[in-house]
Amino acid sequence: xxxxxxxxxxxxxxxxxxxxxxxxxxxxxRGLKTLLVERKDFTAGATGRNHGLLxxxxxxxxxxxxxxxxxxxxxxxxxxxxxxCVEETGGLFITLPEDDLSYQAKFVESCQAxxxxxxxxxxxxxxxxxxxxxxxxIGAVRVPDGAVDPFRLTTANVVxxxxxxxxxxxxxxxxxxxxxxxxxxxxxxxxxxxGAESTYYADVIINACGIWGAHVAELAGVKINMFPAKGALLxxxxxxxxxxxxxxxxxxxxxxxxxxxxxSLIGTTSSRIPYDExxxxxxxxxxxxxxxxxxxxxxxxxxxxxxxRAYSGVRPLVAADNDPSGRSISRGIVCLDHAERDGLxxxxxxxxxxxxxxxxxxxxxxxxxxxxxxxxxxxxTAKTPLPGSEQTESPKRKHIIELSTEQKAAEGRHGTMSRxxxxxxxxxxxxxxxxxxxxVGEINYAIENLHVHNLxxxxxxxxxxxxxxxxxxxxxxxxxxxxxANGCAERTLSDLSSFLNExxxxxxxxxxxxxxxxxxxxxxxxxxxxxxxQMVTPNKD
Amino acid sequence: MSYxxxxxxxxxFEQCIKCTICTVYCPVTAVNPEYPGPKQAGPDGERxxxxxxxxxxxxxxxxxxxxxxxxxCPSNVKIGDIIQLARIKHSKLRPGLRERILANTxxxxxxxxxxxxxxxxxxxxxxxxxxxxxxxxxxxxxxxxKYASQRFTTWFKRHAEKSQAALPNQVTYFHGCxxxxxxxxxxxxxxxxxxxxxxxxxxxxxxxxCGVAKISNNLIKQATRDAKRNLEEIRHSVAQxxxxxxxxxxxxxxxxxxxxxxxxxENGDVREQVNLATRFLYRxxxxxxxxxxFRDDFRMKAAYHTPCHMEKxxxxxxSTSLMxxxxxxxxxxxxxxxxxxxxxxxxxxxxxKYSQAIGAPLFKQxxxxxxxxVACDCETCKWQIEMSTGVKVENPISILAQALDVExxxxxxxxx
Numbered sequence: 001x002x003x004x005x006x007x008x009x010x011x012x013x014x015x016x017x018x019x020x021x022x023x024x025x026x027x028x029x030r031g032l033k034t035l036l037v038e039r040k041d042f043t044a045g046a047t048g049r050n051h052g053l054l055x056x057x058x059x060x061x062x063x064x065x066x067x068x069x070x071x072x073x074x075x076x077x078x079x080x081x082x083x084x085c086v087e088e089t090g091g092l093f094i095t096l097p098e099d100d101l102s103y104q105a106k107f108v109e110s111c112q113a114x115x116x117x118x119x120x121x122x123x124x125x126x127x128x129x130x131x132x133x134x135x136x137x138i139g140a141v142r143v144p145d146g147a148v149d150p151f152r153l154t155t156a157n158v159v160x161x162x163x164x165x166x167x168x169x170x171x172x173x174x175x176x177x178x179x180x181x182x183x184x185x186x187x188x189x190x191x192x193x194x195g196a197e198s199t200y201y202a203d204v205i206i207n208a209c210g211i212w213g214a215h216v217a218e219l220a221g222v223k224i225n226m227f228p229a230k231g232a233l234l235x236x237x238x239x240x241x242x243x244x245x246x247x248x249x250x251x252x253x254x255x256x257x258x259x260x261x262x263x264s265l266i267g268t269t270s271s272r273i274p275y276d277e278x279x280x281x282x283x284x285x286x287x288x289x290x291x292x293x294x295x296x297x298x299x300x301x302x303x304x305x306x307x308x309r310a311y312s313g314v315r316p317l318v319a320a321d322n323d324p325s326g327r328s329i330s331r332g333i334v335c336l337d338h339a340e341r342d343g344l345x346x347x348x349x350x351x352x353x354x355x356x357x358x359x360x361x362x363x364x365x366x367x368x369x370x371x372x373x374x375x376x377x378x379x380x381t382a383k384t385p386l387p388g389s390e391q392t393e394s395p396k397r398k399h400i401i402e403l404s405t406e407q408k409a410a411e412g413r414h415g416t417m418s419r420x421x422x423x424x425x426x427x428x429x430x431x432x433x434x435x436x437x438x439x440v441g442e443i444n445y446a447i448e449n450l451h452v453h454n455l456x457x458x459x460x461x462x463x464x465x466x467x468x469x470x471x472x473x474x475x476x477x478x479x480x481x482x483x484x485a486n487g488c489a490e491r492t493l494s495d496l497s498s499f500l501n502e503x504x505x506x507x508x509x510x511x512x513x514x515x516x517x518x519x520x521x522x523x524x525x526x527x528x529x530x531x532x533x534q535m536v537t538p539n540k541d
Numbered sequence: 542m543s544y545x546x547x548x549x550x551x552x553x554f555e556q557c558i559k560c561t562i563c564t565v566y567c568p569v570t571a572v573n574p575e576y577p578g579p580k581q582a583g584p585d586g587e588r589x590x591x592x593x594x595x596x597x598x599x600x601x602x603x604x605x606x607x608x609x610x611x612x613x614c615p616s617n618v619k620i621g622d623i624i625q626l627a628r629i630k631h632s633k634l635r636p637g638l639r640e641r642i643l644a645n646t647x648x649x650x651x652x653x654x655x656x657x658x659x660x661x662x663x664x665x666x667x668x669x670x671x672x673x674x675x676x677x678x679x680x681x682x683x684x685x686x687k688y689a690s691q692r693f694t695t696w697f698k699r700h701a702e703k704s705q706a707a708l709p710n711q712v713t714y715f716h717g718c719x720x721x722x723x724x725x726x727x728x729x730x731x732x733x734x735x736x737x738x739x740x741x742x743x744x745x746x747x748x749x750x751c752g753v754a755k756i757s758n759n760l761i762k763q764a765t766r767d768a769k770r771n772l773e774e775i776r777h778s779v780a781q782x783x784x785x786x787x788x789x790x791x792x793x794x795x796x797x798x799x800x801x802x803x804x805x806x807e808n809g810d811v812r813e814q815v816n817l818a819t820r821f822l823y824r825x826x827x828x829x830x831x832x833x834x835f836r837d838d839f840r841m842k843a844a845y846h847t848p849c850h851m852e853k854x855x856x857x858x859x860s861t862s863l864m865x866x867x868x869x870x871x872x873x874x875x876x877x878x879x880x881x882x883x884x885x886x887x888x889x890x891x892x893x894k895y896s897q898a899i900g901a902p903l904f905k906q907x908x909x910x911x912x913x914x915v916a917c918d919c920e921t922c923k924w925q926i927e928m929s930t931g932v933k934v935e936n937p938i939s940i941l942a943q944a945l946d947v948e949x950x951x952x953x954x955x956x957x
Contacts, residue, residue: 124772238591239591257624262589262591262592292544303544306548306556405589434559435559467585468557468559468588513547514548514558518558
């Protein structure tokens with residue numbers, strides 16, 4: 001394909017996670033002609049596979065002051081710019097009888113040094129604040145933790161990038177680069193389903209692919225030493241806690257319990273996996289055992305609470321360049337200028353870091369891109385609210401009382417953007433997803449505005465199918481609406497089948513009790529009543 | 542591993558597998574699109590209310606508390622209780638004068654029965670009904686239950702109390718507001734039957750309203766006060782080896798289940814000693830402890846209506862089996878459907894049309910059956926069915942009393 005004005009960009013950002021979406025937004029806001037490309041769907045990688053914890057930074061205070069300070073400053077920024085993605089729950093660091101209470105003093109001191117407001121509480125006060133916490137606690141510290149919804153956060157960044165003129169391409173994998181001597185000039189893409197190939201050109205290409213970044217860098221001919229670390233988590237059926245509960249000890253397995261939207265999450269484990277397993281995302285019985293055993297120490301009620309599903313993600317841990325053994329691993333942000341490092345012009349890698357610091361990572365990467373392009377625009381992302389989080393004039397509280405339940409839920413998910421959701425007639429207000437209160441209007445809004453190609457996209461944009469029944473009632477309803485929008489019944493049927501299989505994947509490791517009954521009922525409905533297994537074979541994606 | 546051996550959640554709300562059978566059986570969902578239905582209002586809504594209380598939906602006020610959802614649920618989710626508790630905890634609607642008037646059945650009963658002839662005539666007058674509709678929003682289509690000029694307790698003290706102690710067995714009768722203020726004949730009928738089979742009847746020293754109307758009108762403090770007092774009386778009675786029986790399904794159900802589930806009072810120690818009169822009698826007959834003899838000239842064609850709380854108790858079999866012992870009674874079974882009144886619910890103007898729409902299929906079946914009488918253990922169903930169909934409604938105890946051959950029964954049970 002020839003290079004034309006149409007397919008030439010200032011910047012191409014590879015990777016549709018929080019970092020990639022945030023970088024595309026930052027670039028577009030600074031007036032760069034930007035293209036964001038993603039292999040699958042936004043948030044399909046580590047962004048959509050973590051705790052959704054709005055870290056105060058306290059967790060890193062003792063071991064990594066730099067990360068801790070970054071976290072607390074980003075924490076305060078996200079509360080302003082991403083109000084509709086954040087819930088200000090507060091957090092506790094608890095000391096159990098088997099933990100060393102003397103760690104607490106060091107912890108509080110380190111927090112204060114990093115600028116994190118850590119306040120020692122009487123254990124009784126902590127139990128009053130969070131009744132689900134283990135009543136045996138001997139110490140508690142309050143920190144400004146919170147919950148952040150990574151799906152909403154990423155979607156809002158994508159929406160804003162597009163509002164600022166960025167182009168977006170999903171379901172296209174980078175299969176190679178256009179290289180001219182020591183300079184990258186473009187990317188070769190291949191549609192993961194149709195196989196259609198295309199090429200786009202840019203002056204700067206930013207690799208924001210998380211753990212997949214090592215592979216992408218390799219395609220460009222440079223080596224980044226990354227160590228995939230898998231973390232598994234469990235989702236409980238309802239909110240067990242309303243305050244984030246952490247363990248006040250050196251970070252270990254299953255020591256964070258986060259209330260996220262309607263559910264609670266315990267995680268994570270940490271285990272090194274080979275690079276060729278980064279797409280597997282399986283959760284082993286041993287991991288489930290550890291999560292339950294350690295989780296029940298934080299909140300004993302977890303031992304008897306219904307589990308909805310298990311999932312895992314892969315952290316992109318980057319080895320320092322001078323240490324090929326991988327022992328000296330940083331959890332901090334890694335921004336590589338490959339011109340300086342490898343003599344390869346027009347290529348930047350932004351990796352490491354955390355969901356919490358996605359904005360700062362985007363800022364660093366964009367600063368570097370601007371420097372390369374000779375542009376002087378400043379970063380405004382720390383001050384400009386994301387779409388949905390703008391300050392409204394009317395007092396929110398009074399207004400929300402008059403809304404119906406599904407409207408309240410939609411406002412929680414889309415913030416001020418929920419004003420674009422059709423309602424006030426029986427059709428639009430009808431519920432698609434009953435567990436998560438997603439209306440027909442909201443599904444249609446998502447299909448039209450939020451880059452939805454299939455049911456899994458739709459789930460990430462709306463929470464449809466994320467509730468107790470895991471798609472049992474809503475999957476076929478949503479498929480009906482999606483089929484109407486894309487006009488292809490056959491594709492929608494195979495999509496429905498993939499969606500149900502994807503739900504089963506997360507239920508399989510914890511398939512007992514009500515969850516097992518639920519999935520049996522679902523299977524009976526879709527196989528027995530609808531005969532779906534006789535009509536279609538699921539998509540590979 | 543001791544983890545996850547069982548999943549526990551308050552009122553089993555996480556045991557819901559979203560089969561939606563409850564919503565199919567909900568009488569309100571079928572007629573009122575404003576009501577989200579038991580699944581949405583119950584376990585689904587509970588997850589959201591746990592997230593933030595502002596997710597409470599005032600449309601939960603449309604719930605009848607009929608508990609048919611709980612009967613239908615295959616997973617034992619206490620859907621009705623979840624909804625009641627959410628209303629108590631989150632509703633911003635404060636009970637007004639109307640709610641207080643309707644809910645304080647014993648206070649109003651005391652007042653009204655004192656001036657019964659005046660009250661009965663007045664509330665029948667069209668202008669008065671209109672006035673109540675305007676001022677209190679009590680629907681003008683409603684027929685108010687008549688008040689008796691002599692309360693059951695007064696009759697009992699004057700005509701029955703003295704002879705009770707002489708009988709070999711004793712039982713305590715929880716008459717409830719209805720038998721006391723509106724229809725003392727029901728209490729008299731029960732005394733007649735029990736005495737004939739050798740059971741003396743004792744009343745509580747100070748019986749209070751069971752509290753069901755106060756619970757459904759969100760007057761929880763008052764309901765709890767009454768319930769505590771009643772539990773004291775019940776414990777006193779049980780300590781003296783006297784079981785407590787009632788002729789009202791709702792009183793029975795409230796004392797046995799709602800006191801614990803909704804008001805959070807401990808009643809497990811006496812719960813099994815609180816019984817419905819028909820179940821009490823049937824069991825005695827079944828165990829061969831008593832015998833019943835019926836008049837040869839008694840003839841009646843009746844249809845049995847299962848009140849919602851009877852459905853929840855699962856005891857209609859006792860009432861119908863007892864009635865089937867009467868040789869002259871032809872008994873038909875009506876489908877178990879809500880009549881729509883749900884105590885004070887149907888009296889409220891905003892609920893009237895839903896109340897009648899809910900009852901419509903039942904009224905039609907009653908008309909189709911062409912019976913002399915509808916048999917039913919619930920007093921508010923009686924008002925609703927009598928008003929809506931014109932067919933007389935009798936408690937099975939009253940039917941039994943009419944058919945009973947007292948002399949032969951006494952002789953069979955060796956009572957002089």
